[in-house]
Amino acid sequence: MPPTPQPAPLSLTVRPSAPALAPLIGAMGYTEARFAHAAELALPTGGAQLLVNLDRDALTSTPLRGAGRSTGGAAVHGPSTGPAVIDPAQQSAVVWVAFRPAGLSPFLAVPVGEVRDELAGLGELWGADGAVLRERLLEAVADGGPRAGLRTLETALLERARAPLAPAPAIRRAALLLDRGTPVAEVADRLGWTPRRLARRCADELGVPPKRYARVRRLQRLLRRVNAGQSPPDWAALAADCGYHDQAHLIHEFRALAGITPGAYAPRSPREGNHVPLPG
Structure with missing residues (x-):
């Protein structure tokens, strides 16, 4: 049938x-x-x-x-x-x-x-x-x-909702800088904060320590590039473009954060890049 x-x-x-x-x-x-x-x-x-x-x-x-x-x-x-x-x-x-x-x-x-x-x-x-x-x-x-x-x-x-009804401008800027790939130490410098203060504020308000947040957001930049492409990914080129040291670093980070290799990544659709069907 x-x-x-x-x-x-x-x-x-x-x-x-x-x-x-x-x-x-x-x-x-x-x-x-x-x-x-x-x-x-x-x-x-x-x-x-x-x-x-x-x-x-x-x-x-x-x-x-x-x-x-x-x-x-x-x-x-x-x-x-x-x-x-x-x-x-x-x-x-x-x-x-x-x-x-x-x-x-x-x-x-x-x-x-x-x-x-x-x-x-x-x-x-x-x-x-x-x-x-x-x-x-x-x-x-x-x-x-x-x-x-x-x-x-x-x-x-x-x-x-409890006041204030907007994230603090400094933490919003920290999130934006980390999302763009700005090194954590530079983010702290730009905000005039110590690294310890940045770590505490990110953990309390973003919910994630800054280094971990930066790694996850780098993975998301990579996934957007992969799902926007019309041809098989050039992982070496993507590694350079998305802030990885090299292709080996990209593969290591992909496995650590996504639980699969880049070659096994096959999302439900390009618009649903964070949902990967698992084999039965």
């Missing part, structure tokens, strides 16, 4: 409409999709997400090195610095928020570093408000569709 055709995915991505959320949230959206593969690798970005599984009241994430984590269907995934195995079935109907660097901080009562690489249930983080958010979104989507669900999520985020 021929394989059962998969339904066409539905994907809606928007910027937050509330001006107060714009400095904190890069994008938010609603996705419906079905996948043939049973597991996939989620690659690190250094950023944090809020996830709400509307299909089932469960979310899981299993780092390649470490114990798996399970929560109810609404959770925050802290800034990611390593690869994790996730279940694509949990993405069949999901509402998500991608936070800007340091943008998660106003929504937590603890430093962002305490949820680094963690899947933390919203009930643990927000109490009763987090525990009922999934039900609020289910009702909103059932009554008014995905856009109504996203409006409800914006309202919930505004209810939870």
Whole structure:
């Protein structure tokens, strides 16, 4: 028998409409999709997400090195610095928020570093408000569709946010410089900070120490280049262009941060470069 055709995915991505959320949230959206593969690798970005599984009241994430984590269907995934195995079935109907660097901080009562690489249930983080958010979104989507669900999520985020509602300018600049490949010592010099102060502020507000953040963001620069290309990657040229010492350094860093070799990298699509289906 021929394989059962998969339904066409539905994907809606928007910027937050509330001006107060714009400095904190890069994008938010609603996705419906079905996948043939049973597991996939989620690659690190250094950023944090809020996830709400509307299909089932469960979310899981299993780092390649470490114990798996399970929560109810609404959770925050802290800034990611390593690869994790996730279940694509949990993405069949999901509402998500991608936070800007340091943008998660106003929504937590603890430093962002305490949820680094963690899947933390919203009930643990927000109490009763987090525990009922999934039900609020289910009702909103059932009554008014995905856009109504996203409006409800914006309202919930505004209810939870604590002042100040924008990352400190210095930490935003640090994140930008690190993202561009500026050496950590030079970032500290430009800000007029000691290396220790930079490390502390990045760990508390970005959620990731600066050297680790710089390594992960360099990997992301590399993945963007790979997925924008129309021909097989020239890894030696990419190593030089993306800030690696040489091709051997690129391969070592790719394995360390993505859990696979560059040659094994085959994402779901060029637009979904951080999702790599795993063989059955």
